[in-house]
Amino acid sequence: MNEKLIQIGKNAKQAAYKLSLLDTITKNQILNQFAEKLVANTDQILAANQKDIDNASDMPAKFTDRLKLTDQRIKDMAAGLQQVAALQDPIGNIDKGWQNDAGLLIEKKRVPLGVIAMIFEARPNVTVDATALTFKSGNAVILRGGKEALNSNLALAAVLRAVLKDNGLDENAIQILHDTSHETANDLMHLNKYVDVLIPRGGAGLIQAVVKNATVPVIETGAGNCHIYVDQFAEEQMAINIIVNAKVQRPSVCNAAEKLLIHRDVAKKMLPAIAKALQDHGVQLRGDDRSREIVPSIKPASDEDWSTEYNDLIMAIKVVDNEQAAIDHINNYSTGHSEVIISNNYQNGQEFLNKIDSACVYVNASTRFTDGFEFGFGAEIGISTQKLHARGPMGLNELTTTKYVIRGNGQTRK
Amino acid sequence: MNEKLIQIGKNAKQAAYKLSLLDTITKNQILNQFAEKLVANTDQILAANQKDIDNASDMPAKFTDRLKLTDQRIKDMAAGLQQVAALQDPIGNIDKGWQNDAGLLIEKKRVPLGVIAMIFEARPNVTVDATALTFKSGNAVILRGGKEALNSNLALAAVLRAVLKDNGLDENAIQILHDTSHETANDLMHLNKYVDVLIPRGGAGLIQAVVKNATVPVIETGAGNCHIYVDQFAEEQMAINIIVNAKVQRPSVCNAAEKLLIHRDVAKKMLPAIAKALQDHGVQLRGDDRSREIVPSIKPASDEDWSTEYNDLIMAIKVVDNEQAAIDHINNYSTGHSEVIISNNYQNGQEFLNKIDSACVYVNASTRFTDGFEFGFGAEIGISTQKLHARGPMGLNELTTTKYVIRGNGQTRK
Structure with missing residues (x-):
């Protein structure tokens, strides 16, 4: 020493x-x-x-x-x-x-x-x-x-x-x-x-x-592979606003969203408009087969994508069968920073808040609020993604x- | 792995x-x-x-x-x-x-x-x-x-x-x-x-x-090199009761006292009675030169003694010139578990509480109270001596x- x-x-x-x-x-x-x-x-x-x-x-x-x-x-x-x-x-x-x-x-x-x-x-x-x-x-x-x-x-x-x-x-x-x-x-x-x-x-x-x-x-x-899950009870315009804000406002920071999960029942209806809004802001989209069937301009995502924090104008999209599949995916791939469900269903919101194991879990708001100033602390030394202290x-x-x-x-x- | x-x-x-x-x-x-x-x-x-x-x-x-x-x-x-x-x-x-x-x-x-x-x-x-x-x-x-x-x-x-x-x-x-x-x-x-x-x-x-x-x-x-400091305003009988309780009641545990510091102005008056009470309970005493001049049956302490947790019926004693010397000694040698001042002086008690950097700092009570059950938690998984979490x-x-x-x-x- x-x-x-x-x-x-x-x-x-x-x-x-x-x-x-x-x-x-x-x-x-x-x-x-x-x-x-x-x-x-x-x-x-x-x-x-x-x-x-x-x-x-x-x-x-x-x-x-x-x-x-x-x-x-x-x-x-x-x-x-x-x-x-x-x-x-x-x-x-x-x-x-x-x-x-x-x-x-x-x-x-x-x-x-x-x-x-x-x-x-x-x-x-x-x-x-x-x-x-x-x-x-x-x-x-x-x-x-x-x-x-x-x-x-x-x-x-x-x-x-x-x-x-x-x-x-x-x-x-x-x-x-x-x-x-x-x-x-x-x-x-x-x-x-x-x-x-x-x-x-x-x-x-x-x-x-x-x-x-x-x-x-x-x-x-500061490790932030943040997710937004749009469930079958989401309001479309709210979803678009939150996703665009979370992805685009400042893509280089840890509280920017990196992944979008969407319930299969609304993917066909909402994904084209969400994808267009993101692409209009210059976001490159990657996705699973089901999302690419709906929006062909989405590029294929590799396995590695799901655990990657891009810190850039890139977003990966996955269509899921139900809320539990979304929760399992997030708890498996997330860095435990911030995750959002967009839904107007009480039960689904509660389940998401209870089952997601991350520092900040949201219903109907942008991941970008995970911040000492936005929380009202008046300062920030960083965002802890561990559980101790x-x-x-x-x-x-x-x-x-x-x-x-x-x-x-x-x-x-x- | x-x-x-x-x-x-x-x-x-x-x-x-x-x-x-x-x-x-x-x-x-x-x-x-x-x-x-x-x-x-x-x-x-x-x-x-x-x-x-x-x-x-x-x-x-x-x-x-x-x-x-x-x-x-x-x-x-x-x-x-x-x-x-x-x-x-x-x-x-x-x-x-x-x-x-x-x-x-x-x-x-x-x-x-x-x-x-x-x-x-x-x-x-x-x-x-x-x-x-x-x-x-x-x-x-x-x-x-x-x-x-x-x-x-x-x-x-x-x-x-x-x-x-x-x-x-x-x-x-x-x-x-x-x-x-x-x-x-x-x-x-x-x-x-x-x-x-x-x-x-x-x-x-x-x-x-x-x-x-x-x-x-x-x-x-669980590392507990715990100290008791008897200042010049201590009540003698209270000092004896607390020291004996802290040292003798269960010497093998981490909240037992291991060291006794005493202000020079009261050492001559109080140390013989304190030493006798401890020795009557089978405690082997070690000490610095000044304590041994007052109580010759105290054996000499080595440098190593000051940082040792005995977990046994042994106590080391040091005569100090003032409270700051006691505080400096404790902050230097302690494991940061539990420390006590025995004093009826308001200012001295406050200084001790403020300046000692340990998990539990006491005025006029036994170190043995550092315990989840005694604190009223109803359970205990251990006593943390670190600062995080x-x-x-x-x-x-x-x-x-x-x-x-x-x-x-x-x-x-x-």
Whole structure:
């Protein structure tokens, strides 16, 4: 194990202890100073970013677009920090409290997790967005971003760390790994003594690599093979509106719909209009034989399609015999993110809500609502597709844990 | 990866789906039948257990005592099943519900985790106790017990599985690994596709091995290097009562106190009486130089003592200069289980509660209260010393997760 990394772990743990004792007013003041100083230091941040852009000249435009910072993007990050400052602080909340049989007063109190590590790709905005949420929730953060964004990440973190220092706080509440090697990332996944949770952010490959390797607790986010099932009691225009919104509005994100299942009794009637609406928005359709008999312009889907998250203007369609077939298909192929039934039948809606094993299950709404902001959390660190600790959109509350605070007057156990 | 184990994982996942749809009345009926049939099959269970006892003739008495089943122990397991049947079912509870800005009705609903795996030592009662809680909370369980208890575990599970079969339910809700090799245990720790959480139960060695190896989500339980700090405002008799209770009542368990810290201003006055009370109960004392100057019968403590969980009638004592020194010592050496301050000073009590980073933090009560039954949960699967998902005593609620159930009327995202 890398000695430098162990030192970073120790530093983070110490900083987390101090952070856990800060009151909300102080944390909010710091967040607002973060915002102010980022804007004030725009020139030096952009200069550092330019180095990264120059080094990435061989990369595709999509990649450099994510990497690139601008005046406006720095202002957006600053606005994000101010928004987080305005959110309610979960720390100190009492989830529940009671008196036990021996007369002890027991409270379950919200406290920070401690040290949060994040591994992410070459998107420098994550440095600031993640720090806003971890800092507000009283956690120290260790950030390991993509190597192509290292200069940008270090420049951003330098501004934030200077604010901490100027306020007499521990700079190590925010640490960037300078060493972006795979070996060090792997060591970070095994830093059990210091890391309370590791949250990978990025594509499916990154997240699966972390889940497969890490021994520190991981929260798995962002895999979204989302389904919409149109049953025989669906209203056609509602179905079209929801499907188009879920597929087309922002196809690259995890809450976009990827698959359409439709009941055989309405496929002949509704599928042509649904397919046309999607195709009019540039969506390429793939499907099973039954869907292709109805709409010949649908290309054949392979077995692999059913488990693929396209993140693109592609949708695969399957005609099903009944609701149970739809449910079985979804529970088998889904990543457990978000699934929708479109139906006006009470019983069918209830069955779908009960039987689908995903983080978010909908009747008659777009998958695109699976989002911390849309849910009203005011922030989002990611969307958990695992079942432990957090499931679905994660806001500030999901970056906390609890401890039991117990007040007695001399009780001993009988 | 072991093909048989993959099949066990698939079977468990399928059984979990069916279990998740059972209503509480049915689950309670089955739990009561489990109890009845265990007692009715006492003879064959004891015969199987006798084989294990015969095979373990070389093992120490402590080991065979844990392994041995008797009429009474089978009745106790049956009573445990009936108690769990009587507990409130957490499944279906709505933790919170609200309407978002777009008019969606969002509910956060309690659902089973799915498949719970347990690795435990040669204690056949765990087979029944764990099954009671996993079944009641709607989860399928895969049990890998110590190889020395295999015949007993299989006999117990056969009775439970027969009850499931007789009721037309899926027997694979309860599966025992026949193969107790380390290789298969290791494969189980990597069965990410089918295991939603792995809970090791046993000694520190077993738990650390699981935490270090597993890639499935783990809940770490039961490591308890618990501290009591007597400050300068403590009432002497209360201190003695609590310390003796916490150390002596049941020294082998994780919520027993292992360390005593005492403020220098009261050490001279209180330590002799505290030490005598402990020694009168057969406790061997170890300590730092300052404690040994006051009570010469205290043996010297080594550095290793401060991080050791004795699980025995041993206690290590340290004199500290102030509360912060006590807090720093505890946060450094503790396993994060349970810590106590004995004090009548308001400010000191508050500081201790705020600054100690453990699952349970007490003022003026015994560490022995950290227990699902004492907390009023009516059951306990273990005491979590990690921060993710569950922290402190784990009852039925901690064996569940949530899903968001969302009802709309055609909403699409703007």
